[in-house]
Amino acid sequence: MIQRAFGGLTAWVSAHPIVSFVVFFAIFPFLVPYESLATQVLIYGLFALGFNLLYGYTGLLSFGHAAYYGLGAYATGIALAKLKVTSLWLALGLGLAAAVVGGALVGFLCLRRRGIYFAMLTLAFAQMLYFIAFHAADLTGGDDGLRGIPLHPLGLPGTSLSLRHPLAFYFFAYVLVVLAVAGLKRILDSPFGAVLQAIRENSDRAVACGYDINRLKLLSFVFSALFAGLAGALDALRLTVVPVEALYWSTSGQVVIMTLLGGAGTFFGPFVGAATYLVLADRLSIFIEFWPLVIGVIFMAFVLFLPRGIWGTMTTRGVQR
């Protein structure tokens, strides 16, 4: 009985993704121990959503998504802290632009090699950006991170809104993430989205159907970088600092883990995964100093036994019953 109700709920959520997302995340900050955890889930969920477009839907495993998250964070942060830009919108726009340009360049290079090389190449280029940020201390703050990012009031038509209260910031991020989620839905429902999934299932057949799959893969890569860049830009505002670790391989690894925990290639998997990861990390770090060890073991168990992830396993079961 409970299982049937649960199956019905997941089926309804899958059928009405945007409404479910809007409703759930409107009450989410009141369900978690502190609001900033809710904001973190939103932002990392968005980051994972971008990764999921590339891995889950297009079948390209990137181990370097820290690059676009970091580019978005640094460009937004540098605009506000160093270039003295006062408009948050402009700063966010610059963050997105940096991520898109970076994604297009790196994507072009990485897509020259197919298959398993792709993962290695994305990782290598992300690490290159990390070293550049590390050494260009005048611009990025280097090892100390980029500090002193002012959180200006958000300019809106006729008024301006302070984002200093955690809830105000949460709902600012919420609006942008809802737009991104709706955008992803639009992409996936379009013919372009259908071809991406065809590439994932059988790229030879997609070629045979006459699609220029390299161009489509690159486009998917750039969209993916755009979402990751928005996540990075929002995180720079949330923390008012960009640590150089934003570009480190461990950040890329985090988003891989989150997406696979939640379920790669599922619509809500990235958010389920981000919430699971962040709550786990938050709780585990209280008891165990070496909590990433536990996360690593859980992740291995998921790859071996639950490759569909949490949300993927729940929804397939719901459909079958």
Add this chain to the structure above:
Amino acid sequence: MPDVSLIALTAQAFTGLVLGGILVLMAIGLSLIFGLMTVVNFAHGSFYMLGAYVAFSLLVLTKSFWATLVLAPLVVGTLGFLVERLLIRRLYGRSPDDPLLLTFGLSLAMVEGVKLVWGKVGLTVDPPRQLAAPVDLGFMTFPVYRLFVIAVTAVVLLALWLFLEKTNVGLIIRAGSRDALMVRALGLDLNRIWLLVFGIGIGMAGLAGVLAGPMRGVYAEMGVEIIIECFVVVVVGGMGSLAGAIIAGLLMGEIVSLTTFFAPKLAEIVVFVVMAVVLLVRPSGLFGEAGLAE
């Protein structure tokens, strides 16, 4: 520009050879494992790190560098057997992304596990007393230990080459990396061969870690740092190509070493620039066959 004397430059080139040798030992194992079973072993660097840590403990235990040099790769290689048998074997037949993801999780666990056992602070290992002194080569002096590392690398490579080219098992390994299905059809048990190759590759990573410890120190993150360099080497050399791994490894060692000499800040970045150029000019790598496992 620093005062460039020919002798200092030669010394730096020798250092590059040492660094390159370590990279070659790593990249060959990675390449061999990939060529045979299309597994990209993300944890390869972590076994290198483990080799260095195990060597530290074995040195304390046995007080003999020579015993450690032999035992530590065996210990690490045995762990490699277990990892293939218990974890990676379950993933054959699934997407090649899955073993990569699994070994990523494994390397994450290993980095933390090592901190749990040996502590968070890095360790230092001294080279053996017989090899600690610098040697006079006539025109310059150079640490004997580094020459020793070059010699060990050369011996291991020669042994591996003889094993692959002159033994029956080597023949099966080479055949298996060309066409696994056909080798199976001929009635050969490839599972045992895969286990063996995985163990050998991991053992070589362990050996590289043992050798690198006295030069570069022993710390938990050393593995992930080198795995990224190894990925660059196999992308440049062409995955599955042993000659490519050797030449690209030595090339990368020299490039890093010489850039460190002229522009230290660029040393960490230049390898990636070289990789990008190779990708633009020769997308399949210097020695790669286009289409291999792609």
